[in-house]
Amino acid sequence: MTAMTATLIRGGWVLTAATPRPAASGAGTADGAATPAVVRHGAVLIADGVVQAVGTFAELSAAHPEARVHGGPNDIVTPGxxxxxxxxxxxxxxxxxxxxxxxxxxxxxxxxxxxxxxxxxxxxxxxxxxxxxxxxxxxxxxxxxxxxxxxxxxxxxxxxxxxxxxxxxxxxxxxxxxxxxxxxxxxxxxxxxxxxxxxxxxxxxxxxxxxxxxxxxxxxxxxxxxxxxxxxxxxxxxxxxxxxxxxxxxxxxxxxxxxxxxxxxxxxxxxxxxxxxxxxxxxxxxxxxxxxxxxxxxxxxxxxxxxxxxxxxxxxxxxxxxxxxxxxxxxxxxxxxxxxxxxxxxxxxxxxxxxxxxxxxxxxxxxxxxxxxxxxxxxxxxxxxxxLRMQDTIGSLEPGKAADLIVFDGDAPALANVHDPFQAIVFAAGARDIASVWVDGRPSVMAGEVVTVDARDTVERSRPLARRLVRAAGLGHLSELAR
Ligand SMILES: [Zn+2]
Missing domain, CATH: 3.20.20.140 (Metal-dependent hydrolases)
Known part of the structure; x- marks a missing residue:
């Protein structure tokens, strides 16, 4: 269905944030079975801006040999x-x-x-x-x-x-x-x-x-x-x-x-x-x-x-x-x-x-x-x-939802040894450990850098604007820029 543009985003851990369904018997593929909350050695298949499937890397890469692979065997993949x-x-x-x-x-x-x-x-x-x-x-x-x-x-x-x-x-x-x-x-x-x-x-x-x-x-x-x-x-x-x-x-x-x-x-x-x-x-x-x-x-x-x-x-x-x-x-x-x-x-x-x-x-x-x-x-x-009542479209990695996701660099020092993936992300990791961020199936951050806009140019352009703003607002007592 999506062979032309499919990407397989891979990690040693995929934390889906999917809510486990009590009667679930399946193993989280695109066949309608419930998506598990954690998939070891997992992957997320995305195409057309949408999550197509969540499963193990082995089964998804075998089923979709045409897909480009992003991420590595130690990375941690989460919803955005x-x-x-x-x-x-x-x-x-x-x-x-x-x-x-x-x-x-x-x-x-x-x-x-x-x-x-x-x-x-x-x-x-x-x-x-x-x-x-x-x-x-x-x-x-x-x-x-x-x-x-x-x-x-x-x-x-x-x-x-x-x-x-x-x-x-x-x-x-x-x-x-x-x-x-x-x-x-x-x-x-x-x-x-x-x-x-x-x-x-x-x-x-x-x-x-x-x-x-x-x-x-x-x-x-x-x-x-x-x-x-x-x-x-x-x-x-x-x-x-x-x-x-x-x-x-x-x-x-x-x-x-x-x-x-x-x-x-x-x-x-x-x-x-x-x-x-x-x-x-x-x-x-x-x-x-x-x-x-x-x-x-x-x-x-x-x-x-x-x-x-x-x-x-x-x-x-x-x-x-x-x-x-x-x-x-x-x-x-x-x-x-x-x-x-x-x-x-x-x-x-x-x-x-x-x-x-x-x-x-x-x-x-x-x-x-x-x-x-x-x-x-x-x-x-x-x-x-x-x-936000947007749980039908965002917030977890499940088939049909928007392909909004994060890849944490599993080879970063903070994530070298993952004893518990949630504690690793919430307590040990920082923004410095985020390798890539995808929104609507497109990368906005790669190798830790924003790739969609020019950061340096934006910073330069912001400086006269900030100075003008605080001066017009009369904030000389609060801002070095307004003096
Ligand atoms: Zn507020």
């Missing part, structure tokens, strides 16, 4: 990581203002910068952050671009352009909010529409309705956002398992205690309670953070199938708190891992975020069993896909 939360709008402001907690950080850094972003900055910042993501194994990036719309041409299509160029799958949104804006609601929805059109025309991006936070939108705007997310306009909202109508939502919910207090005072409900009452969760919703939750909030997330993005590194940098990941998972909530933005992590390194998720759980509960390496790996792959 699903980054469930980030902000490409921060691509040029990284390593700055980490002395603040969230609301101080927003007013000291994000608010001054937002009006001065332009499309070229969006494009270049996305390339910078996206290259780091790819080199750390991310193959899908769920993003919320934060800017002030209506000042100049729509900015966010620059994100989609960069993602297609990088060969990085995107779930793109604009973090809209009219509170404190002088440009009105229509400017916000014009930016949504420009981004939706760009995503609809793109190869790899799908659109979601971004809502910065409940407190950032007037009641009128929140209602209109829900209408767009639930019912959609203009078609193209096929990014989730919820059917063709709406687009889905990407929102921040209850990241810090102050947000809970402020929303209680304004609405008489938590942001989560208010969102449910307003009907937001009728759309597939990905909520970032969910750190400060009471029992009722957790139940609301569970019964509405709201996906949660856990961002351990940025939660620690901004001192926001510890999300109740174990409690949420016990209730059946789908949790994924996010790196969060370049200004609040600040690295765009998924390997750090995955390890941090396990470490934060362990130090918080003071239990070495609080989160296993295998659980952290699951959150970073199929867990994130479920949180």
């Amino acid at each position: 990581f699903v980054n469930t939360h980030g902000h490409f709008s921060e691509g040029l402001i990284t390593g700055i203002a980490s002395q603040y907690t969230l609301w101080e950080w927003i007013s000291a850094l994000i608010n001054p910068v937002s009006p001065h972003l332009d499309r070229e900055m969006a494009y270049t910042g996305t390339l910078l952050a996206g290259m780091q993501m790819l080199q750390s194994g991310i193959t899908t990036a769920n993003d919320m671009f934060v800017t002030d719309p209506g000042i100049r041409e729509p900015i966010t299509p620059g994100v989609v352009e960069a993602l297609d160029e990088l060969n990085l799958r995107g779930v793109v949104s604009f973090g809209a909010g009219d509170m404190g804006s002088t440009r009105g609601i229509d400017a916000e929805f014009d930016e949504h529409e420009a981004l939706r059109e760009a995503a609809a025309a793109s190869r790899l991006s799908t659109f979601r309705v971004g809502i910065g936070a409940v407190g950032g939108q007037s009641d009128a705007m929140f209602e209109r956002s829900i209408e767009l997310a639930v019912n959609g306009v203009g078609g193209g909202g096929h990014g989730t398992d919820a059917g063709p109508a709406g687009f889905g939502v990407h929102i921040h919910l209850q990241e810090i205690r102050e947000e809970v207090t402020a929303t209680m005072q304004r609405k008489g409900l938590t942001a989560i309670g208010y969102s449910e009452k307003a009907g937001l969760f009728e759309a597939p919703t990905l909520a970032a953070h969910c750190v400060w939750l009471d029992r009722a909030d957790r139940d609301i997330l569970a019964r509405n199938r709201v996906g949660v993005a856990h961002n351990p590194v940025s939660n620690m940098i901004l001192a926001s708190g510890v999300a109740p990941v174990a409690e949420l998972r016990q209730l059946g909530v789908d949790v994924g891992i996010g790196v969060d933005g370049p200004a609040s992590n600040d690295s765009q390194d998924m390997m750090q975020a995955v390890k941090s998720a396990a470490l934060l759980a362990r130090v918080h509960h003071q239990q070495a069993t609080a989160m296993s390496a295998e659980e952290a790996f699951e959150l970073a792959t199929i867990g994130g896909a479920r949180a």
Whole structure:
């Protein structure tokens, strides 16, 4: 069926992130049998951007002698990581203002910068952050671009352009909010529409309705956002398992205690309670953070199938708190891992975020069993896909799913002796041990280097843009570049 373009990606271990099916009797070939979670001396056959088969290297290479072989007998092959939360709008402001907690950080850094972003900055910042993501194994990036719309041409299509160029799958949104804006609601929805059109025309991006936070939108705007997310306009909202109508939502919910207090005072409900009452969760919703939750909030997330993005590194940098990941998972909530933005992590390194998720759980509960390496790996792959309701297309290596995968270099010092492949990946390996990354069946990283865009040229082009941005924002007290 696919002899012309088939590639066999081989490893001593293939970790598929497939969920074992109880009655499974087959051994994970393309004949419809269940794919096992771990295949020793395995391989993944990809063609036409799709996983065709998963099995042993011996059987697949015998059945497909025409296929090109990539990877070696010691390598570890995994699904690409699903980054469930980030902000490409921060691509040029990284390593700055980490002395603040969230609301101080927003007013000291994000608010001054937002009006001065332009499309070229969006494009270049996305390339910078996206290259780091790819080199750390991310193959899908769920993003919320934060800017002030209506000042100049729509900015966010620059994100989609960069993602297609990088060969990085995107779930793109604009973090809209009219509170404190002088440009009105229509400017916000014009930016949504420009981004939706760009995503609809793109190869790899799908659109979601971004809502910065409940407190950032007037009641009128929140209602209109829900209408767009639930019912959609203009078609193209096929990014989730919820059917063709709406687009889905990407929102921040209850990241810090102050947000809970402020929303209680304004609405008489938590942001989560208010969102449910307003009907937001009728759309597939990905909520970032969910750190400060009471029992009722957790139940609301569970019964509405709201996906949660856990961002351990940025939660620690901004001192926001510890999300109740174990409690949420016990209730059946789908949790994924996010790196969060370049200004609040600040690295765009998924390997750090995955390890941090396990470490934060362990130090918080003071239990070495609080989160296993295998659980952290699951959150970073199929867990994130479920949180985005994209588990039918990404998140595991199973026939029919997108050929998004990582090859770890099994001959690297950190992976010389694999006693347990999950512990090897989550605790011992780093982004330096990633040899290749494939998105939609095409390599974006080879021999550890991004091959789709020119890294050096992008870095050079970013420098005058970053300088112009922090100077226009008046950040001389925070940035050496603005002085
Ligand atoms: Zn965020």
